[in-house]
Amino acid sequence: MKRSEKAERIVALLDELYPTTPIPLDHTDPYTLLVAVLLSAQCTDERVNRTTPALFARAGDPASMAQVPVDEIRELIRPCGLSPQKSRAISVLSQRLVDEFDGQVPADFAALESLPGVGHKTASVVMSQAFGVPAFPVDTHIHRLATRWGLSNGSSVERTERDLKALFERERWNALHLQIIFFGREHCPARGHDLDACPICSWAATKARKEAERKAGTVGRIPKRGASRAR
Incomplete structure (x- = not known):
């Protein structure tokens, strides 16, 4: 065949x-989806969905997250594994979004992939599920x-x-x-x-x-x- x-x-x-086809990762906007996808590396979607409510209650946008100490982010996301790397990436990319993109997640592959912790797979998920761009x-x-x-x-x-x-x-x-x-x-x-x-x-x-x-x-x-x- x-x-x-x-x-x-x-x-x-x-x-x-x-x-x-419901989106497996719970989110409310492109930013929370981006963070959830980053957390899902080597982690199940179910565990991410149990972890993100507390994280996003603490800081649900780039400007707020950039003000949270990395150690606090790490403790909040610890159940997802790889928390040292993921917490640093979340902190730095949040600050980058504030400094370079007016606090908004860019609907652009190259810009997304320039962010720490964001590879082609993550960028593709965000582009398709947050912005409806075919990927x-x-x-x-x-x-x-x-x-x-x-x-x-x-x-x-x-x-x-x-x-x-x-x-x-x-x-x-x-x-x-x-x-x-x-x-x-x-x-x-x-x-x-x-x-x-x-x-x-x-x-x-x-x-x-x-x-x-x-x-x-x-x-x-x-x-x-x-x-x-x-x-």
Whole structure:
């Protein structure tokens, strides 16, 4: 089956399973989304959503957050892990937003990626979910499933993003990104997954892929994105 044929069938199934695509990270504006995405690095969305209410009650905008001591931010976000790095990034990017962007999150990829702690994946999430700009953020779920389904060769995150953007219509990218994440969590886990029983892997994954995963007992981790910062 050609990749384009797989893509068409996958879209039809995901539209049936997930006709609506709520954003998993709780937020009220682009800034709180940006911070939540930064916190989600190596952390579950559920834990981020349990952590951010206290953080945003303390400071819910760049100007307020820039005034909070880094040590206090670190204590507030400790449950999300990597708190020393994340607290410094939140503090510095908040001050940068005040100094360089009038306290507003810029709707621009290059400007977002210039902020500390913000890589291409995070910028893509903010651009798509906060500003409605078509983007295809590639996280662990997206990369794993695109490889399993034969939509990309899995050689790099950049390659997966390029392949998916070429396969799917631009206006579908934002919703499809979330639909694939939801499907991965519900039907297509990284470990202990029966590809033959999966609603998509059963027909989209090659025999070689199925055999390789059976022998390995798991799927490989997501490769690092070049020299980009995490998330």
